[in-house]
Ligand SMILES: [Zn+2]
Ligand SMILES: [Zn+2]
């Protein structure tokens with residue numbers, strides 16, 4: 138073929154071309170050579186000399202396509218209502234393919250003639266093109282032209298019938314009466330509404346949405362509403378939710394099957410609106426009972442239904458918070474007996490893990506419900522048995538840890554104990570007054586360390602690490618100082634022994650002497666209760682003196698106070714049939730040593746001799762009497778006149794044992810005192826925090842300062858605003874900060 | 889009331905023969921507490937216990953892990969005592985003891 142423009146007879150060429158176009162659009166068999174010839178005919182017409190026939194070719198083709206579609210319409214309409222969808226679908230399937238081929242046949246016209254005169258988007262927007270004059274009819278590429286003709290000459294006249302038939306077909310599918318063959322037809326017809334505008338730059342879905350989607354959604358809405366009210370009359374809530382869930386999933390599948398993808402969420406929303414949102418008040422009222430009875434299956438159905446609604450979960454979250462709180466309080470309410478701390482922590486952990494699991498399972502771990510769990514657990518853990526009483530959790534939790542870290546933790550393996558301690562952190566995190574917990578923990582740790590009752594130092598340190606991770610190192614600072622004192626003491630004892638050895642005095646003390654030197658303030662220990670200085674047995678005095686002079690040579694400005702109520706010694710009993718090694722408290726040791734000089738002594742004389750009060754003496758003597766090392770002259774309570782004597786008949790199958798004195802027993806006022814001392818610590822903590830904040834900020838308004846203090850202290854406790862105010866006043870008084878001259882509620886740091 | 893394990897191995901000192909004393913002292917595990925040897929437990933300047941670090945040191949405790957090492961006590965010739973930190977700031981303003989108004993001079997430092 139020649140590319141050179143030449144003279145062409147339009148009529149003759151078009152007649153031949155038209156025949157081929159007719160064949161192509163009806164998907165008839167067109168030989169390759171014919172196709173090629175017609176392809177060049179299109180070219181020849183477009184470049185004809187002297188006058189190109191492009192516009193004429195366009196207009197003739199348009200005319201031809203319009204006539205073709207009109208004929209198709211007549212054929213489709215001839216099928217009547219019953220066959221309309223099928224006939225339309227058949228015609229569309231052929232036409233949509235055919236027009237595609239025709240488009241390709243007209244490649245030259247499309248590319249060289251139409252595209253060139255097509256307005257660019259920019260020209261359309263700015264209106265700079267001269268061709269945008271009124272009356273100018275823009276030419277379309279042949280494929281688009283064909284679709285446009287289909288839209289106007291086929292869809293437009295059939296519109297009402299088509300939509301009605303489609304909605305009927307989908308309804309039949311919904312109620313399970315559809316024939317499977319109609320699925321492809323319905324989908325194909327709906328797709329044609331999208332396809333005919335697909336080539337557009339914007340608003341591609343306008344016709345589909347306006348013509349089909351809108352009436353479809355309206356019809357669906359009516360269907361769901363009817364279905365919902367029918368269901369409500371004949372089923373309970375479980376059945377209702379099952380049915381709605383099923384309906385939602387079916388509709389989703391149906392939407393994917395028939396509709397354009399953009400309609401899928403709209404269908405879902407419509408369905409939810411009519412079947413869930415419209416009855417949400419009823420569902421929520423039913424939810425209360427589901428939660429109360431923990432009907433997991435019902436809740437699993439309700440959760441996905443309520444979640445998409447705005448604040449659809451709020452009542453569930455609220456109810457669950459109440460429910461867990463109630464369950465938690467029930468679990469820890471009736472605790473009684475010796476190991477109340479274990480019951481408390483483990484009940485709390487049971488509640489926590491039970492509902493964590495429920496939330497994970499039923500509510501898919503939704504943050505809103507985890508928040509409910511946290512809120513409820515926090516309410517339970519910090520519950521006050523009576524308004525003026527402190528919450529029990531800090532003390533009970535500390536006791537729980539103590540019982541696990543102590544040597545006496547029986548039967549449990551090391552890894553079990555580790556696991557329990559790790560789990561206890563869950564409860565710890567809910568404790569509001571973490572500083573109160575720390576006080577109790579410190580007291581119990583002190584006892585474990587001093588009396589060497591710790592199961593393992595690794596376990597002790599691991600626990601402190603956990604607390605540090607949860608609350609920061611400041612929180613565990615004092616606990617660390619206790620460990621430091623233990624190792625400093627070990628060094629001191631070694632040094633002391635070395636010095637004695639160097640002086641060849643290692644036997645001078647006459648006793649195996651070891652001492653812990655603890656730093657006052659770091660240890661939550663009281664001084665020994667004593668009316669006057671306790672009379673240290675002369676056998677121990679050498680040790681006291683030697684160590685004190687050693688200590689004062691090491692340090693200056695320090696004094697030592699001996700905590701006899703915490704000391705203990707080992708005595709060998711020589712007066713019985715066999716020797717016994719007995720560990721007793723220093724006071725008991727002193728009392729026994731009195732019998733070196735007398736056979737019998739009254740309680741009054743013993744108390745005077747040891748410089749103890751009668752009550753103290755009785756406390757220590759009683760445990761010796763109870764284990765039959767001492768005998769008393771009269772039955773009943775030890776009175777001042779009661780005479781004590783050694784029991785020379787004493788027998789124990791063990792030859793080495795400990796007399797448990799008063800030392801391990803917590804006096805009942807201990808807990809109360811602990812709560813009281815917390816207040817002073819809080820004031821100091823707050824003052825230090827204020828100084829720290831003011832030092833870095835230099836100038837702050839009152840409210841900002843209060844906010845920052847609250848922010849810093851919230852990990853350990855929640856101070857009252859009143860307490861913060863008092864601390865600010867105290868610091869102004871002490872001239873750490875001052876009010877600025879220009880404003881009454883602004884402070885500045887005094888360097 | 890009596891517990892602990894059987895133990896027959898401990899007869900180290902060879903006094904199995906009857907002693908003339910009823911009791912032999914074997915071990916003494918003592919516990920003592922140290923504190924600054926001061927007349928008043930509280931520092932009059934920052935009103936924190938002298939055994940604890942002074943208020944400024946506590947405010948900065950983030951730097952100093954164990955809190956107190958550097959915050960020692962100082963005694964004046966008048967025998968009044970304060971945190972060394974507190975007193976060294978105080979004397980910059982006023983070289984007199986805040987309690988007795990005597991001229992301040994250091995008698996000794998805690999260690
Ligand atoms: Zn001070
Ligand atoms: Zn300091």
Ligand SMILES: [Zn+2]
Nearest residue numbers: 966968985988
């Ligand atoms: Zn003074």
